[in-house]
Amino acid sequence: MAAEGDGIWDVVVIGGGPPGENAAQYAIQGTGRSAVIVEHELVGGECSYWACMPSKALLRPIELLGAARAMPGVRGIVAGREVDVAEVLARRDGFTSNHDDASQVAWAKGIGIDVLRGHGRLVGERAVEVTGPDGSVRVLRARHAVVIATGTTAAVPPVDGLRAALPWTSRDVTNLHEVPRRVVVLGGGVVACESALWLRGLGAEEVTVLERGPGLLSKSEPFAGRLVADRFAELGVRVLTGTSLESVRRDDPKDTGEGRVHGGAVHVTAAGTGITADELVVAAGRTPSTGDLGLGAVGLAEGGYVDVEDHLGVRGVAGEWLYAVGDVNGRALLTHMGKYQARVCGSVIAARAEGRAVDGPRFRASADHAQVPQVAFTDPQVASVGLTEAAAREAGTDVETVELDLAALAGSALLRDDYKGRAKLVIDRATDVLVGATFVGPETAELVHAATIAVVGKVPMETLWHAVPSYPTVSEIWLRLLESRGS
Numbered sequence: 247m248a249a250e251g252d253g254i255w256d257v258v259v260i261g262g263g264p265p266g267e268n269a270a271q272y273a274i275q276g277t278g279r280s281a282v283i284v285e286h287e288l289v290g291g292e293c294s295y296w297a298c299m300p301s302k303a304l305l306r307p308i309e310l311l312g313a314a315r316a317m318p319g320v321r322g323i324v325a326g327r328e329v330d331v332a333e334v335l336a337r338r339d340g341f342t343s344n345h346d347d348a349s350q351v352a353w354a355k356g357i358g359i360d361v362l363r364g365h366g367r368l369v370g371e372r373a374v375e376v377t378g379p380d381g382s383v384r385v386l387r388a389r390h391a392v393v394i395a396t397g398t399t400a401a402v403p404p405v406d407g408l409r410a411a412l413p414w415t416s417r418d419v420t421n422l423h424e425v426p427r428r429v430v431v432l433g434g435g436v437v438a439c440e441s442a443l444w445l446r447g448l449g450a451e452e453v454t455v456l457e458r459g460p461g462l463l464s465k466s467e468p469f470a471g472r473l474v475a476d477r478f479a480e481l482g483v484r485v486l487t488g489t490s491l492e493s494v495r496r497d498d499p500k501d502t503g504e505g506r507v508h509g510g511a512v513h514v515t516a517a518g519t520g521i522t523a524d525e526l527v528v529a530a531g532r533t534p535s536t537g538d539l540g541l542g543a544v545g546l547a548e549g550g551y552v553d554v555e556d557h558l559g560v561r562g563v564a565g566e567w568l569y570a571v572g573d574v575n576g577r578a579l580l581t582h583m584g585k586y587q588a589r590v591c592g593s594v595i596a597a598r599a600e601g602r603a604v605d606g607p608r609f610r611a612s613a614d615h616a617q618v619p620q621v622a623f624t625d626p627q628v629a630s631v632g633l634t635e636a637a638a639r640e641a642g643t644d645v646e647t648v649e650l651d652l653a654a655l656a657g658s659a660l661l662r663d664d665y666k667g668r669a670k671l672v673i674d675r676a677t678d679v680l681v682g683a684t685f686v687g688p689e690t691a692e693l694v695h696a697a698t699i700a701v702v703g704k705v706p707m708e709t710l711w712h713a714v715p716s717y718p719t720v721s722e723i724w725l726r727l728l729e730s731r732g733s
């Protein structure tokens with residue numbers, strides 16, 4: 247182990263995604279404390295370059311064209327037209343800064359956070375060994391805290407021939423540079439549904455989604471997956487549910503680079519039948535990036551998600567020095583929830599460094615258990631917060647539900663002539679507060695925050711009668727849901 251160049255910081259963060267950045271920021275801001283982010287790839291993490299940003303940049307033009315096609319007075323202008331693929335990809339590349347993290351590094355340095363390139367690994371209490379891009383090794387010491395923020399990578403299921411076929415993962419499909427003509431998408435979760443949509447929208451002629459479960463978007467209310475599947479049928483995207491991938495063979499697999507077709511035809515066998523495609527996209531969940539993190543050196547089991555308590559401290563490690571935020575703790579694999587944890591974690595580190603108590607609500611992550619908001623930017627969008635009816639019942643809550651067609655409103659009819667959607671509230675009977683809400687329909691993304699406030703604020707349903715939605719907006723669904731409940 248090299249001693250030369252070893253350094254000491256107040257806070258050492260391993261992983262520079264948005265949660266890692268925010269944990270460092272909150273731990274030192276307004277103080278003279280020091281922090282360093284150790285990043286082995288790009289500061290900004292998966293979200294900025296291979297996940298949220300490129301995926302949403304790809305989806306928006308397709309959504310806009312769909313809306314224009316549905317609007318009398320406008321549809322004639324776009325009739326027979328498709329999106330300009332080159333322009334869409336160029337705009338996507340703008341959102342990912344062409345994989346240049348200079349502005350993120352400048353932001354970090356500007357607020358006093360150092361950035362060190364290299365692979366970080368725990369080697370003992372408050373000690374992180376960093377292997378730099380040139381192979382040099384140094385050990386960083388943390389006076390107060392080490393934060394693990396190493397995220398996840400795409401999981402590749404152990405299916406015969408799958409790895410050898412060099413399939414696309416979320417990295418390729420978000421950063422595609424060519425559009426395969428025939429694509430099979432493995433999985434029916436958010437990554438699969440969003441990417442099937444942009445692949446089709448960008449011109450893929452045959453898109454097949456293979457999901458082993460009974461429906462799409464299985465973590466959502468069942469009508470969400472059904473409405474997305476209906477739209478896929480209209481768009482010509484084939485959905486095979488209850489279908490597990492059995493084997494894969496590829497003619498001449500080649501590592502042609504990210505987002506380029508990786509060789510010849512792919513022959514997929516699923517449920518006994520064969521499908522031939524030009525590319526296979528694996529969107530079958532995530533694996534925590536803990537395989538080479540030195541968890542064993544601090545007495546933890548190697549690999550797996552890192553278990554944390556609500557201060558984001560790692561369970562099983564004494565001394566209040568090791569924390570984990572973001573995807574790597576497995577609590578809620580979403581950027582906004584990782585950043586929320588980071589704000590809590592950074593505040594806890596700051597308070598402990600200053601000898602202050604950490605017993606107020608600001609110092610505990612409470613919203614990432616059962617109050618998580620999420621928007622799947624599918625067509626239609628699926629915007630939800632909190633528990634589904636099934637999850638609430640499974641948790642032992644006696645619930646009442648109300649569910650309505652979202653299309654029967656002036657606001658939604660004005661938005662689109664062909665508006666299709668559905669909304670549902672899940673209410674805890676014992677307390678008469680909302681514990682979950684789902685809105686499925688075009689442009690429902692912006693509808694969900696009102697529900698998040700009601701769920702997190704435990705606003706009594708009685709009080710919601712006085713939260714009057716503006717006319718004519720889609721938010722009027724709140725009034726209809728309350729009316730249909732009859733209270």
Ligand SMILES: Cc1cc2nc3c(=O)[nH]c(=O)nc-3n(C[C@H](O)[C@H](O)[C@H](O)COP(=O)(O)OP(=O)(O)OC[C@H]3O[C@@H](n4cnc5c(N)ncnc54)[C@H](O)[C@@H]3O)c2cc1C
Nearest residue numbers: 261263286291292293297298366396397572573579580581
């Ligand atoms: C296709 C796709 C679309 C998505 N869209 C959305 C969305 O719209 N909204 C949303 O909220 N979420 C979305 N997500 C989820 C979101 O991307 C993640 O929740 C988020 O990136 C988690 O941030 P993180 O920092 O925990 O992990 P990551 O973003 O994975 O960042 C971890 C960082 O740690 C680095 N690292 C790992 N190990 C080490 C090590 N040992 N040493 C040094 N550095 C290391 C990595 O290089 C990386 O930069 C999407 C995910 C995918 C795959």
Ligand SMILES: NC(=O)c1ccc[n+]([C@@H]2O[C@H](COP(=O)([O-])OP(=O)(O)OC[C@H]3O[C@@H](n4cnc5c(N)ncnc54)[C@H](O)[C@@H]3O)[C@@H](O)[C@H]2O)c1
Nearest residue numbers: 403433434435436437457458490491529530531579621622
């Ligand atoms: N808009 C957003 O907020 C957004 C977008 C993308 C991803 N994300 C987050 O990223 C995370 C990962 O998403 P994801 O879609 O990769 O994972 P996921 O776990 O949500 O879905 C994976 C799906 O793949 C299926 N699957 C797994 N192995 C299979 C096999 N061998 N054959 C057939 N089907 C198989 C599973 O049944 C599951 O439905 C999620 O937590 C998600 O919330 C969020």
